[in-house]
Amino acid sequence: MTESDRRKRLTGGLTAITALLTLGMGGTADAQDAEAFAPLPDTKEINEARAELGKKLFFDNRLSGDTSLSCSSCHNPATGWTTDEPLSQGYTNTPHFRNAPSLFNVSHKTYLHWDGRLEGSDLGTASRDGIVEAHFMNADSRLVQERLKQVPEYLQMFQDAYGGEPYGGRIYGALGEFMKTLRTEGAPFQASLDGEESALSEEAKAGRELFEGKAGCVSCHSGPMLSDSKPHALGVPDNDLLESEPERSVTMLRYYSSFGVPNYMNRSEDVGYYAVSKDDADIGKFYTPPLWDVGQTAPYMHSGVFATLEEVVDFYNQGGGDVANKTDLLQPLNLSDDEKSSLVAFLESLTGQTPQIEVPEQPDYSEEAPAKAE
Numbered sequence: 001m002t003e004s005d006r007r008k009r010l011t012g013g014l015t016a017i018t019a020l021l022t023l024g025m026g027g028t029a030d031a032q033d034a035e036a037f038a039p040l041p042d043t044k045e046i047n048e049a050r051a052e053l054g055k056k057l058f059f060d061n062r063l064s065g066d067t068s069l070s071c072s073s074c075h076n077p078a079t080g081w082t083t084d085e086p087l088s089q090g091y092t093n094t095p096h097f098r099n100a101p102s103l104f105n106v107s108h109k110t111y112l113h114w115d116g117r118l119e120g121s122d123l124g125t126a127s128r129d130g131i132v133e134a135h136f137m138n139a140d141s142r143l144v145q146e147r148l149k150q151v152p153e154y155l156q157m158f159q160d161a162y163g164g165e166p167y168g169g170r171i172y173g174a175l176g177e178f179m180k181t182l183r184t185e186g187a188p189f190q191a192s193l194d195g196e197e198s199a200l201s202e203e204a205k206a207g208r209e210l211f212e213g214k215a216g217c218v219s220c221h222s223g224p225m226l227s228d229s230k231p232h233a234l235g236v237p238d239n240d241l242l243e244s245e246p247e248r249s250v251t252m253l254r255y256y257s258s259f260g261v262p263n264y265m266n267r268s269e270d271v272g273y274y275a276v277s278k279d280d281a282d283i284g285k286f287y288t289p290p291l292w293d294v295g296q297t298a299p300y301m302h303s304g305v306f307a308t309l310e311e312v313v314d315f316y317n318q319g320g321g322d323v324a325n326k327t328d329l330l331q332p333l334n335l336s337d338d339e340k341s342s343l344v345a346f347l348e349s350l351t352g353q354t355p356q357i358e359v360p361e362q363p364d365y366s367e368e369a370p371a372k373a374e
Helices: 003-024 048-058 123-132 141-149 152-162 168-179 188-193 202-212 246-258 309-317 337-349
Strands: 231-233 285-287
Touching: 048 152, 048 168, 123 141, 123 168, 141 152, 141 168, 152 168, 188 202, 188 337, 202 337, 309 337
Parallel strands: none
Antiparallel strands: 231 285
16 A cells, blocks of 8 residues: 555545544534545465465364364354354363454454454464463464474475475464455445445445444444554443353453553453553553454454344444443434444445355374475
8 A cells, every 4th residue: 555545544534533523513514425434455465375274274273282272263264253152262271351353354454352462464473372372272382383293294285385394483474374365255335335336225325324424433443444443442341251250350360460460460350452551541442343244253342242233233322331431432322223223234234255164174193203395
């Protein structure tokens, strides 16, 4: 993207927000004149041999410490590259305290994780994080690479993709290359942005008008990723599982300890972005998720407390939750039942096809001493 294109996109986003604020103050600006939306960015350049290797690794349990988990355990293509559970399971006996984020279009995200602790530009580092972190897959990458060296098929695939044997950096890089391929495909709204006027139903079109206008959703969900890539406090409640399943709170406190969260042992709530920034103003802030394929990534929010899009719309309609630092962007919307249904219809139009991924079989270990790939 050129600097000129970046400025145009920024100007479009600011125009959308200005229009919405004007509407909120009783003005007459037309939010639909704003450049609130843009088609998904093109697929980034992909090394096919490395992506194919990364695909096989993504589904291989040998990448976890006790070989019980793969990347797909929490990012399953059948459930929108996430899980259908409110909170993810995490490593054995360390159930996690947050909902697993979807990997749709992950190569275009600015920040990763609900608290934005990793930059989206380095999917290799994100892969390393998932493999070695104690509450994810808890593996020593030196052990993982030795496991893979005992598999003749992997030896050959690494030779083809990298010209050498498995080691940590190549494992992470291959996984990152595969994740570039995870895209929204066939969403009606994408087709409408490409000029297909009949792609949206009349109800979805009405929902789009609400999304851009009365409901004000584009103040945070705009641009090609339908996200402003910023943290906000919405007042979303923590999941009750944090209290009823103490192991999840233990995982959360271990996470706080590793990030140097002040007074972490007295924290019973998910502090979100505060764990990264250590600024009291950021307690309870979470990064805005992209909305592409939102119809197949339930349950919703960082805590997985909303099972349906209808529940999410109801939450915003009432003006969010009740927290001291809630963003000023949230106010009661006073939507009618028909308007709420239209908004849900528009959100569903952002959803494409369920990924058709043939899960590869895990290749066998060699029965003999391994030989280097030719």
